[in-house]
Amino acid sequence: xxxxxxxxxxxxxxxxxxxxxxxxxxxxxxxxxxxxxxxxxxxxxxxxxxxxxxxxxxxxxxxxxxxxxxxxxxxxxxxxxxxxxxxxxxxxxxxxxxxxxxxxxxxxxxxxxxxxxxxxxxxxxxxxxxxxxxxxxxxxxxxxxxxxxxxxxxxxxxxxxxxxxxxxxxxxxxxxxxxxxxxxxxxxxxxxxxxxxxxxxxxxxxxxxxxxxxxxxxxxxxxxxxxxxxxxxxxxxxxxxxxxxxxxxxxxxxxxxxxxxxxxxxxxxxxxxxxxxxxxxxxxxxxxxxxxxxxxxxxxxxxxxxxxxxxxxxxxxxxxxxxxxxxxxxxxxxxxxxxxxxxxxxxxxxxxxxxxxxxxxxxxxxxxxxxxxxxxxxxxxxxxxxxxxxxxxxxxxxxxxxxxxxxxxxxxxxxxxxxxxxxxxxxxxxxxxxxxxxxxxxxxxxxxxxxxxxxxxxxxxxxxxxxxxxxxxxxxxxxxxxxxxxxxxxxxxxxxxxxxxxxxxxxxx
Amino acid sequence: xxxxxxxxxxxxxxxxxxxxxxxxxxxxxxxxxxxxxxxxxxxxxxxxxxxxxxxxxxxxxxxxxxxxxxxxxxxxxxxxxxxxxxxxxxxxxxxxxxxxxxxxxxxxxxxxxxxxxxxxxxxxxxxxxxxxxxxxxxxxxxxxxxxxxxxxxx
Numbered sequence: 001x002x003x004x005x006x007x008x009x010x011x012x013x014x015x016x017x018x019x020x021x022x023x024x025x026x027x028x029x030x031x032x033x034x035x036x037x038x039x040x041x042x043x044x045x046x047x048x049x050x051x052x053x054x055x056x057x058x059x060x061x062x063x064x065x066x067x068x069x070x071x072x073x074x075x076x077x078x079x080x081x082x083x084x085x086x087x088x089x090x091x092x093x094x095x096x097x098x099x100x101x102x103x104x105x106x107x108x109x110x111x112x113x114x115x116x117x118x119x120x121x122x123x124x125x126x127x128x129x130x131x132x133x134x135x136x137x138x139x140x141x142x143x144x145x146x147x148x149x150x151x152x153x154x155x156x157x158x159x160x161x162x163x164x165x166x167x168x169x170x171x172x173x174x175x176x177x178x179x180x181x182x183x184x185x186x187x188x189x190x191x192x193x194x195x196x197x198x199x200x201x202x203x204x205x206x207x208x209x210x211x212x213x214x215x216x217x218x219x220x221x222x223x224x225x226x227x228x229x230x231x232x233x234x235x236x237x238x239x240x241x242x243x244x245x246x247x248x249x250x251x252x253x254x255x256x257x258x259x260x261x262x263x264x265x266x267x268x269x270x271x272x273x274x275x276x277x278x279x280x281x282x283x284x285x286x287x288x289x290x291x292x293x294x295x296x297x298x299x300x301x302x303x304x305x306x307x308x309x310x311x312x313x314x315x316x317x318x319x320x321x322x323x324x325x326x327x328x329x330x331x332x333x334x335x336x337x338x339x340x341x342x343x344x345x346x347x348x349x350x351x352x353x354x355x356x357x358x359x360x361x362x363x364x365x366x367x368x369x370x371x372x373x374x375x376x377x378x379x380x381x382x383x384x385x386x387x388x389x390x391x392x393x394x395x396x397x398x399x400x401x402x403x404x405x406x407x408x409x410x411x412x413x414x415x416x417x418x419x420x421x422x423x424x425x426x427x428x429x430x431x432x433x434x435x436x437x438x439x440x441x442x443x444x445x446x447x448x449x450x451x452x453x454x455x456x457x458x459x460x461x462x463x464x465x466x467x468x469x470x471x472x473x474x475x476x477x478x479x480x481x482x483x484x485x486x487x488x489x490x491x492x493x494x495x496x497x498x499x500x501x502x503x504x505x506x507x508x509x
Numbered sequence: 510x511x512x513x514x515x516x517x518x519x520x521x522x523x524x525x526x527x528x529x530x531x532x533x534x535x536x537x538x539x540x541x542x543x544x545x546x547x548x549x550x551x552x553x554x555x556x557x558x559x560x561x562x563x564x565x566x567x568x569x570x571x572x573x574x575x576x577x578x579x580x581x582x583x584x585x586x587x588x589x590x591x592x593x594x595x596x597x598x599x600x601x602x603x604x605x606x607x608x609x610x611x612x613x614x615x616x617x618x619x620x621x622x623x624x625x626x627x628x629x630x631x632x633x634x635x636x637x638x639x640x641x642x643x644x645x646x647x648x649x650x651x652x653x654x655x656x657x658x659x660x661x662x663x
Contacts, residue, residue, distance in 0.1 A: 164563065187545045392634070
């Protein structure tokens with residue numbers, strides 16, 4: 001019998017469905033409140049799910065994030081303030097629709113497209129992950145080393161406009177990953193003599209610091225509250241949506257496909273998927289001049305895209321243990337803490353867990369339609385909660401959450417240090433996602449390298465001896481060398497390296 | 510709070526030197542080419558190189574970008590300082606004062622600062638702290654410290 005049938009009773013029972021419903025309400029609230037992100041929802045859920053069985057724990061995170069990504073559209077359309085970064089690409093467009101009296105239609109379209117995008121992404125995940133896992137079973141430390149390199153490189157290039165700042169962020173994450181007893185000799189590194197650091201920088205408090213506390217700091221900088229929206233009842237949410245979907249069906253396909261693809265790429269999640277999809281929707285549109293004036297077409301693409309990215313990110317996370325976005329980075333950290341190392345073996349040892357995740361994804365995206373509908377109706381009330389009330393409460397939850405992991409105040413210290421670090425980084429244009437990836441993938445990178453070198457007796461060429469490893473290795477080296485080669489080529493051709501540098505030269509004069 | 514890239518770059522260089530020097534003291538495993546020091550050294554070099562590039566690009570824009578740009582009134586950072594102070598206060602006080610009084614001071618204090626309205630702030634803070642205490646202490650069995658309230662409970 002297919003393992004999915006074993007998984008059904010694991011998810012379709014009262015306990016798990018109740019947990020999912022509670023997580024859904026939590027996700028909708030968090031997504032709807034500007035400043036609280038889907039990643040933060042996951043980080044705050046971790047201390048609670050920590051005490052649960054794996055399936056309800058992961059089902060809760062899957063549900064909360066799917067809901068949060070859609071709910072981010074609500075304040076986008078009603079207030080022009082995106083609820084999560086994933087809605088930022090089309091918040092202005094949705095708000096323009098609201099001003100034209102089409103707010104219900106914008107939200108109805110976004111809701112249906114979110115659900116479709118999520119279901120497409122999930123289908124890709126369900127079909128591709130087990131196949132990739134078969135391939136990954138053949139992988140040794142050599143292949144995993146290159147995969148980790150590829151994931152980290154990807155994070156630097158896709159997550160930010162400035163690869164240099166992305167690289168700094170990645171190096172900071174990798175450095176933090178070296179703290180603790182090292183993998184080969186058990187020598188304490190950078191522990192400052194603190195026994196709490198021997199096991200490394202505790203991952204969950206670090207996540208809470210970087211995603212919750214840093215966000216609180218950024219938000220309390222502006223003390224002004226967002227004005228409460230004045231809205232009529234949102235009752236006719238689905239009026240005209242059928243026609244829009246028929247008219248722009250290509251946009252749904254395109255948005256879902258791009259979203260899934262961007263999600264699979266390490267370091268890029270729903271926010272980048274939505275930006276790319278919105279831009280491509282405009283480029284391929286028959287009426288690009290309408291974009292920005294309250295035109296629904298871009299919302300179709302981008303709305304499907306950000307939810308598809310959420311599912312896509314789980315492909316590399318489950319198969320290789322390489323997170324596709326910050327949310328799956330947290331999930332991987334949790335799986336490690338629970339002693340269930342992600343990777344192809346998990347497909348063999350506990351397939352019911354993997355298929356449980358798949359079932360949870362389908363249920364979450366289907367439940368998105370009725371629950372999202374209710375959330376659209378309730379958005380007026382949620383958005384009336386003054387945000388100044390939210391931050392102290394989130395701070396308290398962060399503190400207790402970090403403390404709860406191992407009942408140690410040191411977790412709160414890590415929250416503080418990582419929160420300040422992430423706040424300073426983001427204020428100065430350093431993206432946080434590469435640092436998270438470095439923190440998660442650092443031990444995998446170093447561990448695989450060291451084991452591989454012991455196997456190969458220190459011969460570096462062994463990294464190119466197995467066929468897949470050789471292909472991956474050459475790919476990584478090409479990606480590293482291309483920017484240098486192109487810079488050198490432009491230098492030879494005597495053209496300015498980039499428009500920015502010529503601008504800088506002007507500034508210097 | 511935007512710092513000039515040169516400043517951040519310089520900080521990264523200093524940090525990379527400290528981290529690199531420390532890494533050189535990590536012991537080698539006999540008979541192996543690569544040991545505990547390898548990755549920290551590579552990362553230190555990487556931080557040094559990227560830091561240097563940041564210094565160069567920051568110096569180029571020296572005139573355009575001030576060393577430290579607060580991006581508004583410095584008073585805005587009082588709130589950020591209060592968030593940091595709240596975390597420090599929790600670490601220092603929660604064991605002796607106990608969770609409920611410490612958390613109440615933090616939540617009520619921040620609410621008063623962010624929105625004023627003393628009465629409703631105190632009510633919200635009390636409700637939040639008791640709800641969080643109930644959820645974590647009773648349902649999730651996290652032993653939150655009772656502190657000064659201990660004689661009243663036991």
